[in-house]
Amino acid sequence: MRFLMTALADDNKPDEKLFTEMAKFIDETTAAGILLATGGLEAGGVRLTSAGDEITVTDGPFTEAKEAVAGFALIEVRSREEAIELGRRFRQIVGDGVSVIQQVYGPQG
Amino acid sequence: MTAVHRTVDAVWKLESARIIAGLTRLVHDVGLAEEFAQDALVAALEQWPSAGVPDNPGAWLTTIAKRRAIDHIRRSERLDRKHEELARDLDQQPDQQPDDVLRLMFISCHPVLPTAARVALTLRLIGGLTATEIARAFLTTEARITQRIAAAKQTLADERVPFELPAGPELAGRLSSVLEVVYLIFNEGYAASAGDDLIRADLCLEALRLGRQLAELAPDEPEVHGLVALMEIQASRSAARIGPNGEPVQLHEQNRGRWDQLLIRRGFTAMLRARDLGRPPGPYVLQAAIAVCHAQAPTAEDTDWRQIAALYGALARLLPTPIVQLNRAVAVGMSAGPQAGLDLVDALLTDPALQNYHLLPGVRGDLLARLGRPAEARREFERAAALTANSAEREFLRRRAERLADDAPPSLSLGQATADFLRREDLDAQTLRAYAQTLRRLCLAVGESLPLAELTPDRVAQTFELAWAGAAARTWNRHRAAVRSFSAWADLPDLARTLDRRTEPPSLRRGLDLVELWARELPLRERVLWRLLAESSAGPRSVLALNVDDLDLDERRAWTGKTWITWRSQTASLLPGLIAGRERGPVFLADRRRGPGRPPAAADVCPHTGRTRLSYERAEYLFKQATGHTLRDLRES
Numbered sequence: 001m002r003f004l005m006t007a008l009a010d011d012n013k014p015d016e017k018l019f020t021e022m023a024k025f026i027d028e029t030t031a032a033g034i035l036l037a038t039g040g041l042e043a044g045g046v047r048l049t050s051a052g053d054e055i056t057v058t059d060g061p062f063t064e065a066k067e068a069v070a071g072f073a074l075i076e077v078r079s080r081e082e083a084i085e086l087g088r089r090f091r092q093i094v095g096d097g098v099s100v101i102q103q104v105y106g107p108q109g
Numbered sequence: 110m111t112a113v114h115r116t117v118d119a120v121w122k123l124e125s126a127r128i129i130a131g132l133t134r135l136v137h138d139v140g141l142a143e144e145f146a147q148d149a150l151v152a153a154l155e156q157w158p159s160a161g162v163p164d165n166p167g168a169w170l171t172t173i174a175k176r177r178a179i180d181h182i183r184r185s186e187r188l189d190r191k192h193e194e195l196a197r198d199l200d201q202q203p204d205q206q207p208d209d210v211l212r213l214m215f216i217s218c219h220p221v222l223p224t225a226a227r228v229a230l231t232l233r234l235i236g237g238l239t240a241t242e243i244a245r246a247f248l249t250t251e252a253r254i255t256q257r258i259a260a261a262k263q264t265l266a267d268e269r270v271p272f273e274l275p276a277g278p279e280l281a282g283r284l285s286s287v288l289e290v291v292y293l294i295f296n297e298g299y300a301a302s303a304g305d306d307l308i309r310a311d312l313c314l315e316a317l318r319l320g321r322q323l324a325e326l327a328p329d330e331p332e333v334h335g336l337v338a339l340m341e342i343q344a345s346r347s348a349a350r351i352g353p354n355g356e357p358v359q360l361h362e363q364n365r366g367r368w369d370q371l372l373i374r375r376g377f378t379a380m381l382r383a384r385d386l387g388r389p390p391g392p393y394v395l396q397a398a399i400a401v402c403h404a405q406a407p408t409a410e411d412t413d414w415r416q417i418a419a420l421y422g423a424l425a426r427l428l429p430t431p432i433v434q435l436n437r438a439v440a441v442g443m444s445a446g447p448q449a450g451l452d453l454v455d456a457l458l459t460d461p462a463l464q465n466y467h468l469l470p471g472v473r474g475d476l477l478a479r480l481g482r483p484a485e486a487r488r489e490f491e492r493a494a495a496l497t498a499n500s501a502e503r504e505f506l507r508r509r510a511e512r513l514a515d516d517a518p519p520s521l522s523l524g525q526a527t528a529d530f531l532r533r534e535d536l537d538a539q540t541l542r543a544y545a546q547t548l549r550r551l552c553l554a555v556g557e558s559l560p561l562a563e564l565t566p567d568r569v570a571q572t573f574e575l576a577w578a579g580a581a582a583r584t585w586n587r588h589r590a591a592v593r594s595f596s597a598w599a600d601l602p603d604l605a606r607t608l609d610r611r612t613e614p615p616s617l618r619r620g621l622d623l624v625e626l627w628a629r630e631l632p633l634r635e636r637v638l639w640r641l642l643a644e645s646s647a648g649p650r651s652v653l654a655l656n657v658d659d660l661d662l663d664e665r666r667a668w669t670g671k672t673w674i675t676w677r678s679q680t681a682s683l684l685p686g687l688i689a690g691r692e693r694g695p696v697f698l699a700d701r702r703r704g705p706g707r708p709p710a711a712a713d714v715c716p717h718t719g720r721t722r723l724s725y726e727r728a729e730y731l732f733k734q735a736t737g738h739t740l741r742d743l744r745e746s
Contacts, residue, residue, distance in 0.1 A: 031322060
C-alpha cells in the first residue's frame with residue numbers, strides 16, 4: 001500500500017538538530033525499503049482554474065501559510081497502521097504542526 | 110483486532126528484525142532471541158492498550174526484550190560467574206549494530222536449512238510476519254509453518270551457525286542464498302503458481318522490501334542491486350499484466366501506460382548502482398538488464414529484441430536452465446523470426462524438467478501460430494491449458510486455442526480414440542485402469558486433439574522417455590504393452606515399435622512373508638513343493654524333476670543324479686502324504702492329464718495315476734498367483 005504523507009507548513013525554525021534527525025529518519029526508512037520519494041514544496045506555486053473554455057493562471061500564495069503543503073513523502077507499507085506509525089515518528093522529530101496521510105491509488109492499486 | 114492491537118502489530122513489523130538481530134548478537138541463538146522479542150511483544154499487547162503507545166515504541170520493545178534475556182540468563186540452571194558476567198555485558202552492550210539485520214538475513218537463509226524453511230524463517234524474522242500470514246501466503250497450514258520454523262531454529266542451534274558476516278569467497282555464496290530466497294518470495298507472489306489469484310501482492314511487497322533493505326546493507330554487491338532492479342521493474346508491470354477478467358496479459362500486449370513509472374525509475378537507479386560497481390554481470394544483473402530493455406521500449410514494437418536475445422545468450426551461459434533457454438527461444442523468435450525460435454524450443458522438448466511446464470507448449474503454440482500453422486498451434490495451446498494449475502491462465506490459453514481457425518478436415522483425435530478404446534467391454538476393469546493411465550499421460554504429452562493419424566512412434570517414444578525413463582522395467586513394459594494394445598485396436602502400425610522391452614530384474618526377495626504363507630490354507634502339493642524349496646535351497650527345476658524313487662525319506666534327502674537335496678522336519682512331515690504310497694514316477698504331479706496333442710515323455714507320467722509331471726511354468730505361475738514372487742525367491746528366503 002502506498003501512502004502520501006504531507007506536512008503543512010509551520011512556524012518552527014529548523015535547526016541543526018532537526019536536520020540531523022530528519023536525515024537519520026530518511027536514511028532509516030530508505031534502508032527499510034519504505035520511503036519511495038520525498039521532497040519539499042515551494043510556498044505559493046501557480047494555480048490553474050478552468051471555467052467553461054477559459055483557463056486562468058494565477059500566482060500564489062492562495063492560503064494562509066499555515067495551511068499550505070510544505071513537503072511530502074511517498075511511502076510503501078503493509079498497512080495503514082504502519083503509515084500512521086511512521087507519521088507519528090515524523091511528527092516527533094519536527095515538533096508541533098500538522099501532517100496528513102492519504103492512501104495513494106495508482107497503478108499498484 | 111482492536112486499534113491498539115493493529116498499532117502494536119505495525120510497530121512489531123517495523124521493529125522486530127532489528128530487535129531480534131540485536132538480541133541474537135548477544136545470546137547467539139536465533140530461537141532464544143526471538144522468544145525474548147516475542148515476550149516483549151506480549152508485554153506491549155498487555156500494557157499499551159491502557160498505558161498508551163510509548164513515544165519510542167522500538168526502544169521500549171528493545172529494552173523489555175533485553176531485560177527478559179538478562180532475567181533468563183540469571184535464572185538459568187547453570188548459574189555461575191560466567192553467566193553473571195554475560196548478563197552484565199548484555200546490560201552494557203549497545204542495542205544494535207548496523208550489520209545486525211544483515212547477519213540475521215544470512216542466518217535465516219543459511220544453506221544448512223531446506224529452501225522452504227529459509228523462506229519461512231526469513232519472512233518471520235526479517236519481515237515480522239506471523240505464522241498465520243506466512244501460511245496464507247503459501248497456501249498451507251499455520252501448523253505446518255510453525256513446525257517448519259521451529260525445526261529451522263533447532264537446526265541452526267544444532268549446527269551452531271555463528272552470528273557473523275562471512276568473509277571473502279564465502280560471502281558471495283552465502284549472499285546468493287539470500288538473494289535466492291528473496292527472489293523466491295517475490296516470484297511466489299508475482300506468479301502465484303496455483304490458486305485463482307494471479308498476484309499475491311503482499312509477498313511481492315515483502316520481497317521488494319527485503320531486497321531494498323539488502324541493497325542498503327550490502328551496497329557493494331552488484332548482484333544485490335541487480336535483484337532489486339529486476340524486482341522493481343517486474344513489479345512495475347503488476348497492474349498491466351492482468352486483464353479486466355483476471356486473465357494474464359502478455360508483455361507485448363500490456364498497456365504501458367499502466368506500468369508504474371516510479372518503480373521503473375527505481376529499477377533503473379538500482380541498475381546504475383550495479384553497473385557503477387564495474388564487475389562482470391551476474392545472473393540477476395543480466396535478468397535486470399533484460400527487464401530494463403523492455404521497460405525502455407515506448408511500445409512493444411520498439412522492443413530491442415536483438416539486444417534481449419544477446420542478453421539471454423549471456424544468461425544462458427551463466428545459468429543454462431531450461432527456463433532460461435525457453436525465454437531465450439522467445440527472444441530469438443522475436444529477433445530472428447519464428448522458425449529460429451521454434452528450432453530452439455524443439456530442442457527443449459526432450460528436457461524432462463519441462464515436461465509438465467505449461468509455458469513450453471504455450472511458447473510453441475505462439476511460434477507455430479506466427480508461422481501460419483494454426484492447427485498445430487491450437488493443439489499446443491490446448492495442451493498448455495491442460496498443464497497449468499492457474500485457472501485464469503487456463504481460461505486464457507483455451508481462448509487462444511479457440512481463436513485459431515482449425516481448417517483441417519475433421520479427423521479422429523487421439524483423445525476421442527482413447528475414450529473409445531477405454532470403453533471396450535472385452536477387458537477387465539483392472540486392465541482398463543492400467544491402459545487408461547498410459548493413454549491419459551500420452552494425451553497430456555502430445556495433446557488430446559492431435560489427429561490420431563499424426564501420432565508417430567517417435568512422438569510416443571519421446572513421451573516414454575520423458576515420463577517413464579526412470580521407471581522400473583516392469584512399469585515401462587506395462588505402459589509399452591498398453592500402447593501396443595491400443596495400436597492394434599486402432600488398426601495402426603505398432604506405435605511402440607521404437608521402444609525396447611526392458612528386462613525386468615529379479616523381483617526383490619524382501620517382502621515375501623513366509624510366516625504368512627505357511628499360515629494359509631494351501632493344497633498339499635503346493636505346500637510340499639514350497640516347503641521343500643525353502644528348506645532345501647535347491648533350484649525349482651531340479652526339485653520338480655524328482656521322482657518318487659529318488660527320495661530317501663528316512664534320511665530326509667533325495668538324489669538328483671548329480672547331488673543330494675536335503676530337507677528338514679516340515680517337508681519330512683508332509684512328503685508321505687503327497688506320495689500316498691506311490692513307488693515310482695514324478696513326485697509332483699500336474700492336476701490334469703495332458704491332452705492327446707503332444708504325448709509326454711514316459712518318465713514324466715505317473716504309472717500309478719497317469720498324471721504328468723508338474724511343469725516348471727505351471728509351478729511358477731501358481732506361486733506367483735499366490736505370492737507375487739518367483740520360486741527362486743523362496744529358495745533364498
